[in-house]
Amino acid sequence: MKRADFEHWVRSELDAVESALESWVPADSPAGLGVAMRYGVLDGGKRVRPLLVLAACEAVNGNREAAMRAACAVELIHAYSLIHDDMPCMDNDVLRRGKPTVHVQFGEAQAMLAGDAMQALAFEVLTPDGDAVPAALQARLCSLLARSAGHAGMAGGQAIDLASIGKPLDEHTLRDMHHRKTGALLQASVLMGAATGIPTAGQWDALSAYGDALGLAFQVVDDILDVTQASETLGKTAGKDQDNNKPTYVTVLGLGAARRHAAELRDKAQAALARSGLANAAWLSLLADKVVDRDN
Amino acid sequence: MKRADFEHWVRSELDAVESALESWVPADSPAGLGVAMRYGVLDGGKRVRPLLVLAACEAVNGNREAAMRAACAVELIHAYSLIHDDMPCMDNDVLRRGKPTVHVQFGEAQAMLAGDAMQALAFEVLTPDGDAVPAALQARLCSLLARSAGHAGMAGGQAIDLASIGKPLDEHTLRDMHHRKTGALLQASVLMGAATGIPTAGQWDALSAYGDALGLAFQVVDDILDVTQASETLGKTAGKDQDNNKPTYVTVLGLGAARRHAAELRDKAQAALARSGLANAAWLSLLADKVVDRDN
Numbered sequence: 001m002k003r004a005d006f007e008h009w010v011r012s013e014l015d016a017v018e019s020a021l022e023s024w025v026p027a028d029s030p031a032g033l034g035v036a037m038r039y040g041v042l043d044g045g046k047r048v049r050p051l052l053v054l055a056a057c058e059a060v061n062g063n064r065e066a067a068m069r070a071a072c073a074v075e076l077i078h079a080y081s082l083i084h085d086d087m088p089c090m091d092n093d094v095l096r097r098g099k100p101t102v103h104v105q106f107g108e109a110q111a112m113l114a115g116d117a118m119q120a121l122a123f124e125v126l127t128p129d130g131d132a133v134p135a136a137l138q139a140r141l142c143s144l145l146a147r148s149a150g151h152a153g154m155a156g157g158q159a160i161d162l163a164s165i166g167k168p169l170d171e172h173t174l175r176d177m178h179h180r181k182t183g184a185l186l187q188a189s190v191l192m193g194a195a196t197g198i199p200t201a202g203q204w205d206a207l208s209a210y211g212d213a214l215g216l217a218f219q220v221v222d223d224i225l226d227v228t229q230a231s232e233t234l235g236k237t238a239g240k241d242q243d244n245n246k247p248t249y250v251t252v253l254g255l256g257a258a259r260r261h262a263a264e265l266r267d268k269a270q271a272a273l274a275r276s277g278l279a280n281a282a283w284l285s286l287l288a289d290k291v292v293d294r295d296n
Numbered sequence: 297m298k299r300a301d302f303e304h305w306v307r308s309e310l311d312a313v314e315s316a317l318e319s320w321v322p323a324d325s326p327a328g329l330g331v332a333m334r335y336g337v338l339d340g341g342k343r344v345r346p347l348l349v350l351a352a353c354e355a356v357n358g359n360r361e362a363a364m365r366a367a368c369a370v371e372l373i374h375a376y377s378l379i380h381d382d383m384p385c386m387d388n389d390v391l392r393r394g395k396p397t398v399h400v401q402f403g404e405a406q407a408m409l410a411g412d413a414m415q416a417l418a419f420e421v422l423t424p425d426g427d428a429v430p431a432a433l434q435a436r437l438c439s440l441l442a443r444s445a446g447h448a449g450m451a452g453g454q455a456i457d458l459a460s461i462g463k464p465l466d467e468h469t470l471r472d473m474h475h476r477k478t479g480a481l482l483q484a485s486v487l488m489g490a491a492t493g494i495p496t497a498g499q500w501d502a503l504s505a506y507g508d509a510l511g512l513a514f515q516v517v518d519d520i521l522d523v524t525q526a527s528e529t530l531g532k533t534a535g536k537d538q539d540n541n542k543p544t545y546v547t548v549l550g551l552g553a554a555r556r557h558a559a560e561l562r563d564k565a566q567a568a569l570a571r572s573g574l575a576n577a578a579w580l581s582l583l584a585d586k587v588v589d590r591d592n
Contacts, residue, residue: 029455030455032459087408113455117452117455136435146418151413
C-alpha cells in the first residue's frame with residue numbers, strides 16, 4: 001500500500017517537474033541556445049534531486065510553489081554540471097541518459113554556453129516576480145543553491161576529482177571529494193525543501209544529517225553500479241571510472257565493503273529521519289531506500 | 297576639480313573592489329580551483345561594471361554593503377564569461393588583461409570549472425548571512441543578475457555571436473546581439489546599484505535608459521578599439537574580430553559612422569541622467585565619458 005502510494009507520488013511529481021521545466025527552459029532562446037538547454041535537461045534523468053526537494057517540502061508542509069521552483073533549479077544545476085563534465089576537456093563522454101551528449105549533438109561551444117545559461121536560469125527560476133515566493137525565502141534558496149554548487153561544493157569536488165585521476169586516494173580524501181561533488185547538491189536539495197516550511201532547529205539538523213548520509217550513499221551506489229551494470233541499463237557509459245583510472249568506493253573499499261557501506265549510510269539516513277520526529281517523512285524515507293536499491 | 301575628484305573616486309573604489317574580491321574569492325579552495333579563480337578575476341580589468349554599480353548606488357544614496365557585493369558579483373560574472381569565451385572551443389585566445397588566459401595557465405578543464413564556480417560565487421556574494429543586506433534586496437539583486445547573465449542576456453548574446461561568425465549581419469541583428477552579450481550586464485550593473493536605494497519609478501526608468509545607451513556605447517567603442525589599437529594597449533589580442541571574421545560596428549557601419557554612433561549614445565546616456573533629476577549622478581555622468589573616451 002505505502003509502496004504503491006509512493007510510486008504514484010513519484011510518477012505524479014516527475015510529471016509536474018517535467019511540465020515546470022518545459023515552461024521555464026526557453027524554447028525560443030536565440031541561435032539554438034534554448035534548444036540545447038532543453039536537450040540537456042528535459043526528458044531524462046532520475047530526478048533524484050527534485051524528488052528530494054519536494055519530499056522535504058511535504059515533510060515540513062512547506063510552500064509548494066517555492067519547492068517546485070527549487071526542484072527545477074537544483075535539476076538545472078545538476079544537468080548543467082553533466083553537460084560540462086561530459087565535454088572533451090573533462091570526461092570526454094559521448095553518451096548520457098541514453099542519448100548523445102550535448103556537445104556531440106550541438107558542438108562544444110554551444111554545450112558550454114548552454115551549461116552556463118542553465119546555471120543562470122536556476123537563479124532566475126528561484127527569483128520570480130510577485131509574492132508567491134516571499135523574498136526572504138527566495139534569498140535563502142539562492143544562498144543554499146549557490147553554496148552547494150560552487151567552490152566549496154560541487155565545483156570544488158570536481159576539481160578534486162580532476163586532480164585525482166590516476167592517483168591513489170585514501171577513503172578520507174575520497175569521502176571529502178564526494179561530499180562536495182555529489183553530496184553537497186543532494187543535501188542542499190533536502191535543505192531547500194526544508195526551507196520552504198518552518199522546521200525547528202532540531203528538525204533542520206536531522207534533515208541535514210539525512211541529506212548528508214543520503215548524498216554519500218548515492219555516490220557509493222553510483223560507484224557500485226559503474227562496475228556491475230551495463231551501459232544500456234545506466235543510460236551512460238559503464239566502466240568509465242575504471243577506464244579513466246579514477247579512484248572509487250569500489251576500488252578503495254572493494255565491492256563487498258562498498259555494498260555494506262551503502263547499507264550503513266541508508267540506516268544512518270533513516271535514523272536521522274526518525275530523530276526529526278516529522279510526521280510526513282514517509283516519502284523521504286522511501287527515497288532513501290530507492291537511492292540505495294536502484295539499478296541505474 | 298570635478299575631474300580630479302572623479303579620478304580620486306575611481307582609484308579609491310577600485311581599491312575597495314579589489315580588497316573585497318580578495319576576501320571573497322577563496323585562496324584555499326581545493327585542488328587549485330581557488331588559485332585559478334583568483335587568477336581570472338583579481339588584479340586586472342577596467343572594472344567598468346563594479347564602478348557603474350557603485351556610482352548608481354551613490355546616485356540613489358543606497359546601501360553601500362549591498363552595492364559592494366553587487367559590484368563584485370557582476371565582476372565575477374563578467375570575469376567567468378571571459379574565461380569561458382577565451383577557451384579553444386570558443387574564441388581560442390591566449391592573451392587577456394596582458395597575461396596568458398586561464399586555460400593556457402591552468403588547463404581547459406580547470407578553466408571551465410573556475411568559470412562555473414565563479415558564476416556560483418557571484419550568487420553566494422549576493423546572499424550573505426546576517427542583516428547588512430535585507431533579504432528582499434538580496435532576492436532583487438539575484439534576480440537582476442541572473443536575468444542579465446542568462447539566456448535572455450549575456451549567454452544568449454554569445455550564442456548569437458557564435459552563430460554569426462562569417463555571416464553578414466545587418467545593424468538590427470548586430471544591435472540585438474550586443475544588447476544581450478554586453479549591454480545586459482552593463483545595464484544590470486546600473487540597475488543593481490539603483491536597487492540598493494529607493495529610486496522613484498521615473499528615476500529607475502531613466503537609469504535603465506542610461507544603462508542601455510552606455511551598454512551599447514561600450515560595445516561600439518570596443519569594436520573601434522579592436523581595429524585602432526595595438527594588443528599591448530588593449531591587454532588582449534587586437535584585430536581579433538577581423539581575424540575571426542566577426543561582424544562588428546566597424547565592419548557594418550564603417551569607422552567614421554561607428555565613432556559618430558558612439559558619441560550619439562553618450563549623449564543619449566547623459567540626457568537620460570539629466571532626466572532622472574538625481575542630484576548625485578556626477579560619477580555616472582563621468583563614467584559615460586570615460587567609457588566612450590577610453591583607449592583600452
